[in-house]
Structure formats: C-alpha cells, structure tokens
Amino acid sequence: RQAPEPGKKTVRLGVTQAVDSMNPFLAVRIVSSSIHRWTYGSLTVPDPKTLQPSPDLAESWETSDDKLTWTFKIRAGAKWSDGKPVTAQDAAWTFNTVMTVDAAKQANGPAVENFESVTATDDRTLVIKTRKPQASMLENPIPIVPKHVWEAVGDIGKFENDTYPAVGSGPYIAVEHKKDAYVKLKANPGYWRGAPKIDELHVIFYENPEAANAGLKKGDIDLIGRLAAPQFEALAGDPNIVQWNTQGRRAAYLQLNHGAQTIDNKPVGDGHPALKDPKVRRAIHYAIDKKALADQVVNGLAVPADGSIVPPMYQEFFWKAEGDDLVTHDVAKANEILDDAGYKKGADGIRTMPDGERKLEMRFSIHTDTPVEDKLGQFLTGWFKEIGIALSTRKLDANKFTEETGFTGLFDIAISGWSVNPDPEEVLATHLCSRRPTPSGEGGGTESFYCDPAYEKLYQEQLSELDRPKRAEIIKQMQKRLYTDAPVIALYYPNNLEGYRKDRITSITPIPEDKGILYGGSGYWPFYSLDAVAAPAGSAGGGSGTGLAVGVAAAVVIVGAGGFLLARRRRSVADERE
C-alpha cells in the first residue's frame, strides 16, 4: 500500500455485501443504493433531525388542490461533477426512463407506478402528475442522473456505468470500482452543500464477516454497519472501537398461513387449516417468549415486539400494544385457548383438529443459510411443543421461499421481516388484498395473504390524509388490526448494530441525529458529515505493516531457499552411501 498523502483524510467502510451494480437503475443491494445516495442527488432527502422530507435537489415544491400534480423547483446552484448545471430535464429524463424502460425498473420501479407523467416545463421546474393522490411522494428514492451523460447509453439494462470518475451531483464522486473488492469515492469539491470534510471514502467488501470484524479491530477498515449480533459483541473491550447500538428500522415477524387466497379469493397452497382459526393464531402468539427471543437469538440486541410491523424507531408511527391488547408469553393461557377451542392433545402431546382429523403438525419455513432464523426455529419448536403443536423447520432458498410464502402459499408458518422507510406506507401496503397473487398464481408482493376490509379502509384513508399527525393515527390503527388479528406476529425489532474506530473517525452524525443509524440509513447525512483523522505526515500508515510483512516474507523465502540449498549440499555428501 502506498503511503497516503500526508494530511489526507480517508475513511474506509467495510461491507459484507458486494456491489451488484454501479448503475442506479439496476442496483438493489443496500451497499449499492447507499453509494448511489452519496453520489447522486434525489428530489428530497429526509431531514437528519426529524426524518421528514427536506429539500435536496428540489429546493421547494407544491401540490395542486386535487393532490394529483406536484411541482418541484430544482435547485439553482447544484452542478454535476463535470461542471454542467443540474436541471429539471435531468430529473424528468430520469423518471421517464424508469417509467418507460422495463430494464430500468429494476431498482425503483414501484416508486413511479402511480406516476401519470413527468415533465420539465423549464430548466428549473419539474411537474409530476400522479394517477391517485400519493402522500409518500416526497420520499421518492430515485437518484437523479445526468441526462447529458445517460442519453448516450444504449441499453440501460446492460449499462454498467463504469466510466470513472462517474458524473454525479452528490457529496462524493465514484472514481474506481474493483468488482467483489472495493469502490473508491472522492469528495465532490463542487457539491452544492459544500465538499465533505474527508477526502476519500472507500467501500471495502468482505465476504467473510469474521474477517471484516478482524479488519476493524486491526484498523484495516474504520467502520462497519449492519453487524450481526455476535460480530457486534465481539467488538466489546476494544478501547479504540465505538460499539454503535441503536434502534433499528427493521421488524422481524412470523407470517401465518391463515388461508392463503389469490386476488380472486380462490384458496391456494396447503396451509394448515388450524391457522385459519384466529384463536389458534392467538394461542401461538401467547406461546412465544419475545423477550427470550430477543435475548437469545439476537443476544439481547433487539427490542421485543409489543407492537406490529413498524419499529419503535419511528416514534411517530409506532403503535405499542397496551392493556388488554397486549399479548404476553403465557403458555398456560395459550393451552387454555386451544383446549377451549376444542383442539385436544393426543398421547404424544400433539393436538388434533376439533374434528379429530388432522394433527397440529406444522412447518416453519425459513431461508437457508440464515443462522438467526435457524435458531429462531429451534426456540419456536421448543415452545410450540409445550402447547401441543409440532413444528418442523424447512429451509428454502430465497427463490423458493419467495415463491412458496408469497405466491403459492405452500407453507404454514414462515419467517418474515421488513426494513421500514421513514414513511411506512410501503410496508403497510404489503398486507393489502390487492397484493395477493394473481389467479394464475403470480406475485403481487403480499407479505401475509391478508385481506381484511377494515384494514383496506384504513389504508385508503391514510393515503389521502396529508395531515401528518392524523395520518399517523390511522397508521397506528392499521397496526393494531394486524396485531390482534395476527396474520403476522411481530417478534422483535432488531437493533441497528455498527462499529467504528474512534481513533480514526472523529465525528459522524447518525440519522436521525439522536441515536440513529450510520450506514444503511436513509439519506447521506452520516457520510456527508463524517470527519476523520488525517494521515500523519511522513508516516507510512498501514503501509508500514505491509512493508514489514513483505520484508518478513522475503526473509523467510531467502532463509528457506538457503536452508534448502544447504540441506542439499549436506545430503549430497551423505549420498555417498547407498
């Protein structure tokens, strides 16, 4: 490694996900969309304090009275990194591409589904017409790309966006990408908010999370986000490392096959009939010790879920079960419910259906290669046994899992979870009737096969409620419905676990600023606000280790070769004998 230039500030971010694409229209992985967030601007960005939309490339905006037309004013001072100004045409071109080119829908297709048209009336005015009112308009995640560069691209679906430095408008410019290895970003000196404090940001890929941890401890990297609990715990005790443990965006829950149906209300799949009974679902809810799960499965680095699919991080929208609503771990209660409902225990301790036909033997579908889900399965199996339900774990690869739990309904209970954006609309929509699979059995994106009139009604109400507190109240009602009817049972909200070296990173602002997320959160704030120790003048930095090692290696080789030659000489004397 070359000695870094003295005074240069570099931060190295370790990730355990390889970049799937540098093309923002195609990239779906968190690492890539994060990079795109840092290298391209969007219309709006969540405010670091409130998480509410705030101006980014759009300086200001207004809505028509019918709530169907949005007019954005594009920022005057924003420039592309090649010096050209950012215009409304760039934004219009970007949105229109996503709307019209199938290949470009890959990353953010749903975000424009409701768009009727997008036009730039002049350089600074962007007009978006929607089919239906869209309260989440200001959360639009699509990175806006420079039209003058991208126009020339033939097939967006095949374009790798690999000419560096890539032209962007974000705080950083991508200058190098080695596949399965790293992405190198440089501060954008012409960024309209002002250049970031550091000079370079490196995103370094580790396949092996243990190695990433070792890398952080050793100082090969400065920050890792999205740590698994064990890795996070392993960082304890290092004086130079900050263990950054905050509330997460994610909710982990179970999906119960309560009678999966297609969009035309035809039953599909082979879900266990007992699960159609809300009492059974309720009993199951009682059987689960959420606290134990949070403690054991994620090492206590999670909040047991006394709520539903929106995590408490979003205080505004989070609904907490209280009083009679609250379901606690109570095996006796669970057994009582089941006994009362007529599910009798057999000699083997397994209950049967009230009609005496079928045993309560259920499958628990999880993903392959996910130790946490595996462990979860072990716990559920243990508890369910106590209430007379036999549970067997099935591991499915991601494709099959999506197919069976999303379209074909070939499951009883499945693991599920969702990382929630500052606006929860997206996750709420996953439980709508309209999301159920088509008659031919293809996916609509349901997370539960849920179809509940009350829930539908609430959804429509919140959609057109532009008053934020009121809308939040409706959203809480929806969560309550999910909690009590239990098509899904929230288990816990995993914390967001990160770690960074404080001897390298001197300041970093999470999002939200109060105990928020560093990497993988919305917006670019943490990495824009980042400040680091400059490479000391004259020091070789990490290079000294390299030099040392190379020296050692060379010495070993020389000594080895010498020894070998010597041994040969000696032996050739010994060879006199036979």
Added chain:
Amino acid sequence: MSLLELRDVAVTYRVASGEVPAVRGVSLELAAGRALGVAGESGSGKSTLAMALLRLLPKDARVTGEILLDGEDVLTMKWGRLRAVRWASASVVFQGAQHALNPVRRIEDQIAEPLLVHGLATPAAARRKVAELLEQVGLPAWRARSHPHELSGGQRQRVMIAMALACSPRLIIADEPTTALDVMIQAQVLALIRSLIAEHGISLIMISHDLSVLASMCDRLAVMYAGRVVESGPAHEVFRGPRHPYSRALAEAFPTVGDPASRLAPKGLGGDPPDPMRLPGGCSFHPRCPVSLPSCASREVELWPAGESRTAACVHVLSADEKTESTGISVMRPAKEDA
C-alpha cells in the same frame, strides 16, 4: 592369480518372518579368459550370488565371506572404489532385460551412461562407441534412438549385452541371458556371447538352469542346489556324467531329439523344491533323492573330490571313489587342463 575368487560366500535375506539363507557357503574360482557356468533349479540362489559379486543386493541382504576381484575384496571396498569397479571391471547382464532397462530413456543414453560416468569417453566419442557396440551385437546403429519398448525381447537382451561391453570389462556376469527367449533368438544370443568372449578374451560367468546350454558355452560348470554348490567340474564331463543325483536328474530332464530312449518316456525329478527357510537336515537334497541312504537325513555332506578336477556333494561319490577323508572346503582350480 585368478580374476575372481569366492571364499565361503553366504547371503542371508532378512524378511519379516525370519531369515532366508539364499546362499550358504559357496567357494568358486574363475581364471581370466575362462567361462564358468552356474546351473541349478529355480530359487537355488544363482541370481543372489551373481548380485552379491558387485554388492548389488538390497539392504536387507547380509553377505559374508570374501569376494576377491583381482585380489581385492569387494565386500570391504570403499564406496568410491566400488563405483569405479562396477561396470568398468565387471558388468552384469541381468535376468529379464525388459525390466533392467530404463523404460523412458533412449538405449543410446543408457549404453553411453557408464562410459560417461566413468569418464571413459567424451559424449561424442561415447555416441560413436554406442553405434559400434550395437553393430557388434547385431543391431543397426539407428536403433540407438529407440526406447526399450520398441525392441523385441531378443533385441533388448542384445542391448543389455552391448551395455555390459561398453566399458570393456574383464568380467561379464550373465544371469540367465536367454531364459525368456525363443529357441531361435536364444541361439542367436548364445552365438553372440560365444563370439564376444572368444574375440575379447573376456571372462564370463553364465547362469542358467539349462545344463545343455551351459555345457555348450562354458569351460567349467557348477551346479547349485538350495544355496550350495553340489557339483562342479569341467562342463562336458558334468553334463555327460553327472555324479550328484540332482545334476543327473537335471541332465536327464532334457530329452534328446532322435534318441529312442527318451521317445515317449519323459523323465523328471519328483518332490518339491526346498524352502530355504526350512531346509531339511542332513543332505538338503535327500527328500527328493532317488538314491538316498538312511544316513543322508542326518549326515552333513560336503564337496568331495569326484574325479579329475571335479567335486560333488554326495555320499555316493565317497563310496564310489573309496575316498574317505573329506577335503573340507574344496576350491575350484583354474581348469586349464580341461578347456
């Protein structure tokens, strides 16, 4: 002084189940320019003896006695000296030439190798010498570029002989050079060896279990049985009038075509070959001996004189010649008179 003299040579192989006395006290002598035949049945220790002459036996063989080559004891030689003696003074034609040649190297290189190793020729000279040697053994010079597998059995045997001649040694040890060969090729090879010793005055030790072959090739003959020499003497005399019952059986086993006595009357020797690890007491041949006496089972036999420069290890020799005193270790004289 004789070229080669063996004094009470014994070879014992150490194996997992004990010791195998393959050669049990053999004394022989060979004068320069003479040919000595060694016969004996399979497993009687002929090859072992031959390999012992140049200390080529594997590590687990123990050799005792003295092997004097030009008066120098091979067994106590320094390695350097031994290497110098090997091939330059005495060379070997191994039993089974197909295995004794390196399968992946050209025969040219293999023949030239001893010349170069002993510093007897420059590479160019060595190549010329190889061509010459091949001509001598009746192979066209272009064969030098061949690999062993491209040659027939007889040709390989001839390559082996050419190789043995390369350093013009004074002694050639030929271990069953013709056993694996066809009658016709056998005749070719024998004729070749015969002419070579006649032309170059080389001494020869030839091993075979075919008495008639040895009789036609050698001056003197030694017959081995169970690791010992049981009879020795001038080749034709031993072949025509064997004194030891084993030699007799061997000689008789070869039918003479045209001889009415052997027509439709094959002769052989019954009984099993001896197991060197469990040799019978007394005369080791007595269990198979057609003329054994009760005393043979207990009485040690030694090589007793059995006529003019002949010895045989059989009690019947004593009674026939009415010689009672044993001569102890009998040494084979350089047999000038019977050549």
Added chain:
Amino acid sequence: MSITRTRRKAAFSRFWREYRRQRAGLYGAAILVAAVVLALLTPLITDPAGMDVTKATGAKMSAPSLDFPMGTDESGRSILLMVLWGSRVSLLIGFMSALLSMTIGTVMGIAAGHFRGWVSAVLMRITDWFLVLPSLVLALVLAAILGGGTSTIILAIGVTSWASTARLIRAQTLSVEARPYIERSRALGAGHWHIMTRHVLPNVAPLVLANTTLQVASAIVAESTLAFLGADSGDVSWGGLLRGSYDWGAATSGAWWYVLAPGLCIVAVVMAFTLCGRALEAVLNPRLRGVSR
C-alpha cells in the same frame, strides 16, 4: 465346512498380524472404534433434551468448565453434547455416502474392466468425466438443486465421489482379467456373471474395503465443507457445528473451544480413517505390499 472356517480364521489372524505391524493404522483403528462406540452410545449416555435451546442451562459461550467440559455454544448448550450427537450425523453421512460411492464405483469399475468395446468405452467416459469435474462444485450444485436434508447431502457426496474408486477398481479388474485364471474359467464354460462375481469381485474386494475407509474420511470433510458453504443437512453435525461457530462469531469473540472442538474432532476422525485406509491398503493390496521393504 469347518475346515474353511479354520482357514478363514487363520487368514484373519494372518491379516491381523500384518495389520498390527502398521502402527499408525492401529492408532487410527483405536480412535475409530472409540468414535463409533461413543456415537452409538450417545442416546444412552446423554439426554437429547440438552439440545433443546429452550431448555439450555449454561451461560452463552462460556469457557470449558467442570459442567461443560468443552464449553457452551451461543445458546448455552454443552458443546460436548453437541459434538457427541454431531458425530452420529457426521459418521452416518460419512459411512452412507462412502457406501453409495463405493457401490457405484465398484459396479462401474468392474463393469468397465470386464466388458470390452463400447460398453467399457462409455463407462470410462462417464467415469473420467466425473473424475475431472470439480466434485465439490458439483456437490454444491446438487445440494442447491435438491434442497437440504441429510439424504441430499449423502446423495450429493456419494454421486460426486465415486469416480476415482471406479478408476482404481477398473485398473485392478483389468489386471485380474488379464490373469490366465480368467481365461481358464472361461474355458471351463463360465459366463460374465460367474467371472465378475467369483473371480473379479473377491480380488478387488480388499481394495474396495481399503478405499471405503479413505472415502469415509473424505466424505466427512466434504460434509463439513458443504455445511460451511451453506448446504447443510439440518441436523447437528460436526460440519454444522463449525458453521455455527462461524455464524455466531466464536472466533472473533474468543470462544476458541467452539471452533476447535468440532474441528479437531473432524481432523482426528478423518485422520483415523485415513490411517486405517492406508494401513489396510498396505496389508491388502498386493501391489503395495512389497514396497515398504
């Protein structure tokens, strides 16, 4: 025939005498016997309830102590217990896939060696194909396609590892077939079946036996590698334990016992099998017998 029995006994004791001289083989056999006996006894000497995470008694990832001689895992279960139960699955996978692989290999090998012409050519082509294919890659593909489960793993390992056996058996068959006694048997009127079962099979059997032990060894390693790469059987196995130690960050958090216990078990048992296999080979394979003079 009782004489036959005494013969057999004599043959066995001769074999045993020879085997005893292979010191490494003896150590290997001792380890193996211990491992197999322990695996068989596990259900009798331990309580499977200790494997239930909801009933685990230990602290998470605690170091070896009197209660937990090999420490505990991420859920506070005794690693000793897990290793014992894991040995059952690992050994089962080892034995079953070796059995599968040896069966395929032996049948293919004998058939390819016995028959001439296109049958042999086709069989050899297939064998060579399987031989050069990266079997781990193929096994992973198979496991991914067939889905998890112990039987899948057995199948994946068995199906991808028989080729070298087939080659070996074929070579041996060819050399047996070249012996005059096959010709003699044929001249006596014997058919293919008779020759393959009476002459070839008994002659290749020792080789098969020796090779099976080696195959078990590689199957155990293969199982752990597959588990590490994400294709596990779902039951507790040594490979699965190693995978667990990796998933739960045992190494970085200093829980060396969690990493070392299953790893060393694998190394020890695989090594034991290998040593036994080599010793068996040395004793039974006449080709190798002369070598270690």
Added chain:
Amino acid sequence: MSLLEARDLHVEFSSRGRRARAVDGVNLQVGEGEIVALVGESGCGKTTLARTLLGLERPTSGSVLYGGAPLSYSSRALKAYRREVQLVLQDPTGSLNPRHTVYEAVAEGPRIHGMPDEEERVASALSRAGLRPPERFLHSYPHELSGGQRQRVVIAGALALDPRVLVADEPVASLDASVRGEILALMLRLRDELGLSALVVTHDLGLAWNIADRVAVMYLGRIVESGPVEQILKSPSHPYTQALLSVLPESPSPVVLGGEPPDPTRIPHGCRFHPRCQVLAAGTAAGAGVDGRCRSQLLPVLSSSADSQVACHYAGARRR
C-alpha cells in the same frame, strides 16, 4: 475319426490400424486318443490357434469342427462344448485364482456345469492328476504348492469335467527342468488310461519328441510341415524345421536364422519363410531352380491329413 478339427482357419487382429494375421489358414485335426504337438517359435500364432479351437476367439474365416459338426458360438452351445474340450494354460501360477483353494479351483468346472457329486469328482480328478492323497491338497491355496503341483491342479480342473480333448498351451514352459518330466509323464498316462486326445502347443521340439504322436510345425500363422513325430524330427524336410532342430544345444552345426523375427502384420509374398530361409540364402534353392517361386509363388495350405506333408517349393522340387 477326427475329433477336433480346424478347417482353413483364419484369425486376424487389428492392431493399431494394421491387420495382424495371427492364424493364416490352418488345417489341423486331432484324432481320438492322439497326441498332436504344435511347435513353432514365439509369436507364430500357436496360442491364438489354441484359443480359437476353444471358441475363446472367433475365427475371421474358416471353422472349428468338433465331432464333425461346426462349432456354434451361442453361449449355450459354447458351454456344452467346453464340457468336452478343455484348455490347460501355459502358466500354472497365473491359471489359479490365488484366493481359491485347490478344491474350489478344481470344482469350478463341475459347478459351472452343474454336475453332481462334486466332492467325489474333485477327489478323483486330483488323484488322476497325480495329487495323492487328494485330501492333503483340498484346502491348500495355490501359493502353498510347488509349480509342478499347481500345474497338476490345473490339469485336474480340466479332468474334473471328463473331457475328451485337452488343449494344452505350453504346459511346461514355465516349469523347472526337473518338474517338466513329471507333467509330461502324466499326460502320457492319461492318454493311455483314459483315451484322452490332446493338442500340445509348445516351442520345444524335445517335448514333441517326448510325448507326441504327430507334430505340426507352425510358422507365421501357417503350418509348414506336419506328420508323424519320428519322421519329421528325424528327417525334417522344411528348412525351418531343420533350423529349429539345428539350434538344439547338442546339435553339431547350429543354423541361426538371421533377420528380424516375423511380423504377422506383414507377411512376405511367396513363401512366407523365404526372407529368412537358409536354403534360399545359401543358393541351394537357386540350384534347384525354385528360388523365383520361393519369392513370388504362394504355397498351398497343407491339408489336415495325418500323413507327412510339407509346404516348401524346394522340398517339393526335391521330392519330385
């Protein structure tokens, strides 16, 4: 009268794209109770002929007749045929499966053919082959036997089927001189006692002299001279037979044939022996005026008659 007969038999192998005519037109018959010796140098096709007679090799053309009827190659017919005609191979050690006891080796044939009284049959075969008392050997393994004993076990294995014809391929070649006499004596005895017919394949003329009634000399895939032993071996007419006899160690003036050993993939034109023929080389043939024919004119295939006959232009010319 003839029990086993080869009629104009040709066997070809394709070796590396070339055709090797290993047996190139052979007429030969073995009568009831007759011992015929087939002699010739290495590679002349003796073994191939023997194997073809047993149906182990299919002839390219021509046929094998047994009891006057051509051999059928269906596996059923072959099995039946091999009950009556047996092969004894050259190498006794190799012919016995080292994992089978003597009993199993001898009983293999009866088992294959489902013959009754297996044990008695084995015991009697062993004692007929001179392994007496049979019980002593029943449970031995081949490696515990001497070479001669092994050869007898092989013979016993053939005898256990009560064959009418024995084809013995070099039965003593690998044996010690002291044992070979024993085996040959055994064969003679079997012929006398059981009326066995035999074809003995060998390259050793002394062996033919020892036991055969008739001898056929083979050269490069074809029989070049045949007839009663006394006549052929005492006064051979074919130069090749003469040469073979002359290289016996005790013969006074060996004629060592020069040239490369014959190659069945390139059989010379005219008389197949002419490139090595000492009579032709010495000019004697030219003296008799047959040298041209030797080089170009094919010789007829000898018939299978028992009389003495020779395939040689020179001998033919002299006889006339």
Added chain:
Amino acid sequence: MTVPPDTLSDPEPAAFPAAGPGKERGAHRPVLRYALAKIGGAALSIGMVIVATFFLFRLIPGDPAIAYTRDVPLSPEQLDLLRRQMGLDKPLTQQFLDFVTRTLRLDLGTSYEYKRPVAELIADRVGPTLVLVGTGLVIAVSLGLWQGTRAAWNHGGRFDRFSTGLSLVLWSVPTFWLGLLLLMVFAAGVGPIPGIFPTRGMEDVDAPGGPLYLLHVAHHLVLPCLTLVAVVYAQYLLVMRSSLLDEIGQDYVTTARAKGLRDDEVRRRHAVPNALLPTVTLVFIHIGFVVGGAVSVETVYSWPGLGLLFYEAIKGPDFAVMQGTFMVVCTAVIVMNTLADVAYHVLDPRVRSA
C-alpha cells in the same frame, strides 16, 4: 471434495507391450492421432457438461421467470413476456437446442442478481482465481513432489515419518477451517502474534502500480495460498512417494547402480524422472479438486475470484450464475486435463507409441 491420497496411484500399467521393430519412424503420427482422440474426448466431455447442466438446472422446482424477477412484483403480462424472452414457452427439445446454441456462442444467460450477462461476470473474476489457483498449484506441486521424493528415498526415516505425518494431518483438515484459523492468527493477530497479513481480498484501494503491485498482491496472496497449498500438497507428496517407491524397486534402478552411478545420480537421472511422469498426470486430474478448494478459500479470504462468485450464486441463489460458473469451471478443468494428457503422452515414450 477430496480424493483419498493413495487411491491416486493408479495401478494401470503405463507400459505397453513391445512394439514391433521399425515403428518409431512414424512416431509423430500416433501422437497426433492421440491428441485428436483426446481432444475429441474432451469435446464430448464438455458436451456432457452442457447436457448435464441443462437437465440438472431444469430439475429446480419453481418458475425460472419468477426466480429471475426476485421480489419485484410483476404483472402477469410482464411475466409472460419475460417467459417468452427466456424461451420457456417452447417445447423442451427446442429449449435444449437454444440452450446449446447460446452456450456455444458463449452466452451463458443473465444473472438474476446482477442482471448482467453471466459470461461477463465470469470474465471479470477469472484473473484472481488464476492467480490464486495457479500459484497454489505450482507451490503445492513443487513442494509435494520435492518432499515426496525425499521421503521415498529415505523411506522409513525421520524425514519420511515427519512429512508423511504432517501431510496426512493437513489432508484431514477442512480447507475452510484451516483458512479461518490462519486468518484469525496471522491476519487478525492473536496474543503476541501480530496480524501482518491483510484480512481480505487480492488488493487494497490505492494499491501501488508497477512492480510494487506484484508485491502488494503477493502480500495478499500469502494466507489464501498457504491454506490452499497446505490442504492440497499432501496428495502430491503421497503420490510421489508411493510412485517413487515403486520405481526404487525396479530392476533398472539396480542396473543404474551396477553401472557405478552415485546414489543421487541414480535418483536424479533414473528414478525421479520415471516416477514423475505418472505423478504429473495425477496432479492434473486434481485440478478439479483444487478448484473445489478454491471455493472455500476464496470465501474465507473474500478473494474476488470465480469461487467467490459461485459461492455468492449459491447463497443467492442465482441459478444462472451457478449454471454458468459450473459450466466454465468444468470446461476449464476438462481442457486442462486434456492438455496435460497430451503433454504426458508426448513426454513418456512408453505411452507415446501405444
């Protein structure tokens, strides 16, 4: 997966019966024919790979179109369109033919995950794998052969016992496990041992240019290579050892001694070259094995090669990438083996004229 060490010593006779005289003048002809036959065989094998791949991946339950679209909800029309684009509406035979033609045109499909042609993804990752496997193989082979030679020559001696024992232990170690241990000890550092090697990858950001780049990569290569070598070299050692022991027992070695050659000359000129030839073919048969090992090593050390791509594809699962990598790796191994076979054939005169 591993191949047991000793089963490698293939007892098939290398030598063939003597050829008749005068054949060697046309010796180059058989070599050519042999090479052609081998190449034909390899082509057939590759064909088998293609066929097997097609049917193997057809066994996957579920709808490839849905798998391709992942979680993105698509309308039925869009799905139908996609199916038509993927050719799934055609009869199986037609699909097969399409597959074959596409494969022959090096079109290996499009990755589900990356939405890019699989061939391109693979092309990007071939280099690092070649560096790792190539270096590993060279070191393992030379180390194994050298140690094997020494061990066999003084068999039963201390060196023999030590190196055979060590190699057996290493052979019994699962690759990934050894990799993790080495990573923890020498890259992360344990106790007094400093972590002097990098924790990941083939190169870092800001790798130096020029010759220093080689050093930089070499530094990254040390641990992955060490892991691969440790697990692989044992086989070569054991094969070389037993093959040389076979040769030592041969008569021609005695002949060489009888000629007065020194011990090391006997070894260098006769025994080792002869033992080497059969060993080297076995070495090449093992390329497949080494490639398998590379999957584990690349995963542990985040080495950006084919093995990592394959591993990620399995985790995905990205069947298109899996299928493509599988075909490419198999084909490469088959091609390497064929080259080795032909080279061996040219080098060993015994086999050459057979």
